[in-house]
Amino acid sequence: MSEQPQLVLGLESSCDDTAAAVLCIGEDVEVLSSIVRGQDAAHAPFGGVVPEIAARAHADLIDIVAEEALAEAEVSVPDLSLIAATAGPGLIGGVMAGFTFAKGLSIASGVPLVPVNHLEGHALSVGLEGGAELPYLLLLVSGGHTQLLIIEGPGQARRLGTTIDDAAGEAFDKTAKLMGLPAPGGPAIERLARDGDAERFAMPRPLLGREGYDFSFSGMKTAVRQAAQEAAPLNESTKADLAASFQKAAIAHLIRQTERALAQSGAKALVAAGGVASNSVLRSELEALAERSGASFKAPALRYCTDNAAMIALAGYQLHAAGLAPSQEDALALAPRPRWPLDGEAAPVIGRGKRGAKV
Known part of the structure; x- marks a missing residue:
């Protein structure tokens, strides 16, 4: 981990949960806030997630949820070291809503953006509480x-x-x-x-x-x-x-x-x-x-098994620290992806x- 604590804003919108979180990462990982807004009531009449409804809800909520996460963490945007946002895979309308907001926030603030594979977030989420060998x-x-x-x-x-x-x-x-x-x-x-x-x-x-x-x-x-x-x-x-x-x-x-x-x-x-x-x-x-x-x-922990933005923030930070994040120019040019295999070398x-x- 970095000697100087890093503040990372994570954003997640790949399915039907709009989420934002702020992590302070130094010797340890501290979750300063983790906000998740579900859409169960909106989708209940249809018996499953409706992509168009989910996309509209993400577009309506993502800025509100991000503001709530920053306020709870007592952090302002200029304090951030990184913005990490899900860029796929998932329901493309929802991914676009969250990632486009992240791009705009990054451009407006000058805080670097790290696109994150949603599956990478899950894969590294155990690191929120100590990690594994x-x-x-x-x-x-x-x-x-x-x-x-x-x-x-x-x-x-x-x-x-x-x-x-x-x-x-x-x-x-x-x-x-x-x-x-x-x-x-x-x-x-x-x-x-x-x-x-x-x-x-x-x-x-x-x-x-x-x-x-x-x-x-x-x-x-x-x-x-x-x-x-x-x-x-x-x-x-x-x-x-x-x-x-x-x-x-x-x-x-x-x-x-x-x-x-x-x-x-x-x-x-x-x-x-x-x-x-x-x-x-x-x-x-x-x-x-x-x-x-x-x-x-x-x-x-159970709250980090389901979709959340804390895991996205951690994955974004770890990718950046490992030198695996794209340049800012490439991150801003990246198009959201409905499909994005975690192992790109695996046979289809x-x-x-x-x-x-x-x-």
């Missing part, structure tokens, strides 16, 4: 991504596996929606599953005969839908059993692939990040996996998602 195996598991990566440092990620269809978080959300549960779906499924019988409904075990460390969740979504149709009308007990059966199968799949990757990689630390990493059952299973594998396990994976073929 490098290199570590990262299970990045969220609404939009499910990947296993070796993290060797800022800007140094090597992908071992990824989903070939749907992300784990998407499967949780769709399962919740099918049962009429409120958004966000992941926490709703976890709460309901506590009272359910996880053995009642049979769920598939994806990719059992396939080599590698990829994931697949589309079959589980289909199995949940079929089971719900056969058991209709669903009472609360059946919903709990279905939630428990799905959650057990989804977590077993995550654990199985992660265990194989941990053994192959030889990593001494296992890290989980992303919104689904806030699931207490998954965290417990990952901790047990690390213990029997002789590795340490770390995950960010082509699968099927809810909007058709995806890479």
Whole structure:
């Protein structure tokens, strides 16, 4: 870390959370403020995130949230050393709203801008609370991504596996929606599953005969839908059993692939990040996996698993400190990206998602 503390403003707008945070980074990392404004009420009538609604909300909120974060941190813009902002991947309208605001703030203030890959934010978020021994195996598991990566440092990620269809978080959300549960779906499924019988409904075990460390969740979504149709009308007990059966199968799949990757990689630390990493059952299973594998396990605090700007600020600072951030001219010229793989050297994976073929 730098000898002179650095004040970094982070901005995040990749999905449906508008977030801003201020970090003071010196010998340690201190989160001076972390503001997150969700949009659940706006999207609830549609059963999922509507990109156009999200983009408008980000455009309306980003300056307000940034001002709140600066005020809470008792910091003014001229005090900042860096502005770090998500430049992708994500819903392009939201990314544009946040990153364009960051560009304008940087131009107006003269504070350097660091574009940040949203996935890099998650990958390095464990550093908000002490970090983990490098290199570590990262299970990045969220609404939009499910990947296993070796993290060797800022800007140094090597992908071992990824989903070939749907992300784990998407499967949780769709399962919740099918049962009429409120958004966000992941926490709703976890709460309901506590009272359910996880053995009642049979769920598939994806990719059992396939080599590698990829994931697949589309079959589980289909199995949940079929089971719900056969058991209709669903009472609360059946919903709990279905939630428990799905959650057990989804977590077993995550654990199985992660265990194989941990053994192959030889990593001494296992890290989980992303919104689904806030699931207490998954965290417990990952901790047990690390213990029997002789590795340490770390995950960010729950507030830093879901989308937030503190992780963006930290990633921006670490990229800048490592000499990996683009020049100011290049940063201001950068166009936001709806897709931006963390490991640019990895071979493309082509699968099927809810909007058709995806890479």
